[in-house]
Amino acid sequence: MLFDLPKRRHPVARITPFLIHSFLTVVVSYVASTTDVAFSAGDERVDDAAAVQKYQQFLKVLVRNPRYGTAYDRVYEFHASRGTIQAFHDALADVAGLPELKTKEGQVADSSLPEFATWLDPGSAAMLVGMLDLQHVHGASAVAACERAAQLRPEDAIVHWYLGKARVMHRQLDLAPDSFERAITFRPAKTDLLEIYKELARTLQSSQQDAQALNAWQRLESVFPGDLRVKEQIAIALTQDGRWQDALARYELLANESTNPEQRVQANLAAADLMIQLGRPQDAILLLELQAATLDVDSWIFKEIRRRIEATFRSRDDLPGLVGYYETWIKGHPQDADAMARLGRTLSLQTQATAAAAWYRKAIALAPSNAELRESLIEQLVRDDQLPDAIAQYEQMAQFDAGNRDHIEAWGQLYLSRKDLPFAERQAKAAAIWEQLIIARTDDPAALSRLAELLRRAELPDRALELYRQAINKAPLEPQYREYLGEYLYRLQRKDEAITAWQEIA
Structure with a gap:
């Protein structure tokens, strides 16, 4: 036998089937573990x-x-x-x-x-x-x-x-x-x-x-006389070494000789950068314009060229020059809404609010469903304290961008900020707009809670409390909604109800 049990049973010496099973389990586990270690070492x-x-x-x-x-x-x-x-x-x-x-x-x-x-x-x-x-x-x-x-x-x-x-x-x-x-x-x-x-x-x-x-x-170029890739690497190296004039000559040659459109564009961009370094900003702008004329206006490289042109003027703190540049450009490209918007932003930086808004409106007339253009105009109108006009832009934007939460929140806030309206009317209009946030989202506790927070700004406590309670009902296991409810009740000096709401969290 594995265990010889004594005739006189002593409490310390009692060995139950459970203990035997536990002992064997430990032995088997030890053997298995040492075997695994041996196999692992072998592996x-x-x-x-x-x-x-x-x-x-x-x-x-x-x-x-x-x-x-x-x-x-x-x-x-x-x-x-x-x-x-x-x-x-x-x-x-x-x-x-x-x-x-x-x-x-x-x-x-x-x-x-x-x-x-x-x-x-x-x-x-x-x-x-x-x-x-x-x-x-x-x-x-x-x-x-x-x-x-x-x-x-x-x-x-x-x-x-x-x-x-x-x-x-x-x-x-x-x-x-x-x-x-x-x-x-x-x-x-x-x-x-x-x-x-x-x-x-x-x-x-x-x-x-x-x-x-x-x-x-020059010797390297003679070794690879027709290799434009080598010319490009030489131009890059010369640029890094500060030999801008020598690098520029090679980039210009590369742009003229290359049959690869992308390589030509990159060569012209590099050449324009070097012209700026050499104190030739007008030449750089002209080169960038010529390159932009060959590109799709919606392409990223076209936008990059436009950004570089703007940077050329801004680096010299020449905003009037940038305004003149865009005015001249638009005369030749009267359908360029992006240029009009950029002109509007530049005029805004010069505190020419009326002129800036006018250019934004012209751009919107060309692209009425472009939300970014309307956002720019709204920002300008708000800065100029023209809230009714800004609200009108949100109303028009809602026709093609309905349901945009950021727009809805800002739109309602504009109504709440209007000092020309009675407070009750401001409350009602802001609330009516904000209620759009839960259209088709009445089962979303986060949306309900967010609307409650906005209505608190409008000092509409009854509806806000109702929404917090709806959020709790939709997500009873999520404690934050009870916390929000308790916090608001406490602010309303309804402390007993607040404590009750917080106690329910536990």
Whole structure:
């Protein structure tokens, strides 16, 4: 037997079937849990072995062609996740014959690293050490490692390119251009060649060698004579370097030569920005207008061009000039409602309220169902204390935008704000408009509660309390509506009823 029960039963020694069941349950659970842990550990070992195998595959690719890219990223991630980057670096330094660059003295002993000496040449190892030091921003070490790699791989364009990078990082700006030039000599791939020329030109630019930097850009253009993508990248780089005139010439050429409509538009936008930087705002505006004339007025790029034109005037605090610009534009484009609305906003900023409202009305006449135009006019009328006219706009807007909650609330509030009407009439008109909020929403407690809150503004307590109670009936399990009711009753000095409402929350 599993348990030998004694003849004399002692309270402490009593073992019931329930206790036996509980004991067996614990044992089974423990065995299951330890088994799960064992399987889990086994799964982890399998996963780790697969990760090591994949890592070694990427490493083989990397040492055959040491350069930044997918293989390098995967190898780096492998070691970073295990905390073995420094060990990896030092193992490479041993193979490269660069013991002085190791972070720790002595031979590296780490079973997670492959046996490099059997299949990795010192040149590749030196290159990888330099790449790691470049990534870690160790300029002096990166230069030393890349110089060693250049000795061992003298005709490798990538080695000389990275040596140039290392020298730039280490502020050896007098030596870096020579490394870039040597990289170009060994005919790298075209994608690499483009980047090398860009880094050469920028290095020369940063060392105040403007003529040589421009020459580098011109040489790059001669290497890719008909490649507009290259011209665009050169223009971007020149803009970033502050060579606006040189960049402008290339953007203008790009806009003229490109057969891609989107590329032409972007080139003209960039050219306009540069014209503004060069103090030629009128030329920029003219260029933007010519570009806008080719676009759909409802397109986002058309609106972006219009925004930039406005920004050109605003940056010079020239609102009168912007007004004149839009007045001239509208003469040639009498159906442009958006331009009329923008003119209205600009006039409003100059406190020319009557003129602003007139232009808003002209825009609305062209687009009567445009709610945004009417909202702009309403804002202007309210600022000018013309509430009846503003209310009339909401009445007209309700014909095509019925049910808009924001409009209904603002519309009713305007009636409540009219000082030319008796208070009772203001109350009645505001309430009648606000009641539209619950049309087809009488079962919505949130809508009922919101209407109650608005009616409180109008000092209509009976209807407000009724609505709060309806909201409670629609959502009896939601406490906030009882809280709102109690709070309002308390404000009305009906404290006993308020306490009763709050007690019902609990």
